[in-house]
Amino acid sequence: xxxxxxxxxxxxxxxxxxxxxxxxxxxxxxxxxxxxxxxxxxxxxxxxxxxxxxxxxxxxxxxxxxxxxxxxxxxxxxxxxxxxxxxxxxxxxxxxxxxxxxxxxxxxxxxxxxxxxxxxxxxxxxxxxxxxxxxxxxxxxxxxxxxxxxxxxxxxxxxxxxxxxxxxxxxxxxxxxxxxxxxxxxxxxxxxxxxxxxxxxxxxxxxxxxxxxxxxxxxxxxxxxxxxxxxxxxxxxxxxxxxxxxxxxxxxxxxxxxxxxxxxxxxxxxxxxxxxxxxxxxxxxxxxxxxxxxxxxx
Numbered sequence: 629x630x631x632x633x634x635x636x637x638x639x640x641x642x643x644x645x646x647x648x649x650x651x652x653x654x655x656x657x658x659x660x661x662x663x664x665x666x667x668x669x670x671x672x673x674x675x676x677x678x679x680x681x682x683x684x685x686x687x688x689x690x691x692x693x694x695x696x697x698x699x700x701x702x703x704x705x706x707x708x709x710x711x712x713x714x715x716x717x718x719x720x721x722x723x724x725x726x727x728x729x730x731x732x733x734x735x736x737x738x739x740x741x742x743x744x745x746x747x748x749x750x751x752x753x754x755x756x757x758x759x760x761x762x763x764x765x766x767x768x769x770x771x772x773x774x775x776x777x778x779x780x781x782x783x784x785x786x787x788x789x790x791x792x793x794x795x796x797x798x799x800x801x802x803x804x805x806x807x808x809x810x811x812x813x814x815x816x817x818x819x820x821x822x823x824x825x826x827x828x829x830x831x832x833x834x835x836x837x838x839x840x841x842x843x844x845x846x847x848x849x850x851x852x853x854x855x856x857x858x859x860x861x862x863x864x865x866x867x868x869x870x871x872x873x874x875x876x877x878x879x880x881x882x883x884x885x886x887x888x889x890x891x892x893x894x895x896x897x898x899x900x901x902x903x904x905x906x907x908x909x910x911x912x913x914x915x916x917x918x919x920x921x922x923x924x925x926x
Contacts, residue, residue: 660742702741808915824900876905
């Protein structure tokens with residue numbers, strides 16, 4: 629099929645793009661990498677009357693570091709993020725996860741902010757944003773605001789973005805001291821949508837107990853799902869194999885309510901959630917121990 633007729637605009641600045649969105653409201657749709665929007669338009673699942681192409685706005689393409697972490701422009705290509713030495717050094721969880729996203733051809737065109745704003749429950753980047761306590765800078769002709777990633781996702785393919793707003797920048801804070809990280813997912817073939825995936829960070833106290841933990845899933849609900857009960861169960865505990873296994877059990881049985889589809893049953897997703905939680909938590913703890921040892925010897 630071919631998309632329904634639409635008007636096309638190619639602004640060269642953020643202000644020009646925001647003016648178009650303010651003018652056309654719900655009839656307009658921003659075009660970033662197009663890896664999700666264009667197929668849905670071809671199938672006429674999406675029929676925007678106006679397409680606002682963001683690819684000519686150079687000010688949306690960047691990766692910058694500061695004393696607190698990284699800032700990534702919304703139009704930065706996923707492949708650029710994947711290959712960035714800054715990302716590898718300052719946001720290792722993102723660096724580790726990028727090769728799991730689709731295929732290189734998709735990442736060459738897909739954008740960092742586009743994936744976050746699309747809010748596909750099977751996408752990796754929204755999960756990372758929540759795990760890393762990222763903040764989104766959202767802008768409109770009325771002004772700008774910052775939104776915590778944990779507040780950004782509202783429902784299936786639904787975010788806090790208003791029709792006249794653009795996601796323009798993502799702030800990624802550095803990991804705290806003595807913090808480890810990990811990501812893993814299970815798919816039928818590499819590059820396929822994952823049947824389930826999980827990201828984790830674990831911060832150790834000076835005495836070796838767990839001071840903080842994050843465990844966030846993809847593909848087990850309508851939006852990124854944080855395992856709050858499992859996280860709470862780990863706080864103050866020594867991260868033994870038994871403690872991590874118990875947290876994984878809580879996550880799979882109490883924190884999530886997965887549905888079934890042609891790719892995996894609800895029961896199988898719960899099984900994957902348990903396996904993945906134990907796996908990423910253990911790897912995060914190992915890295916936290918390594919970073920603690922490095923800090924102690926510095």
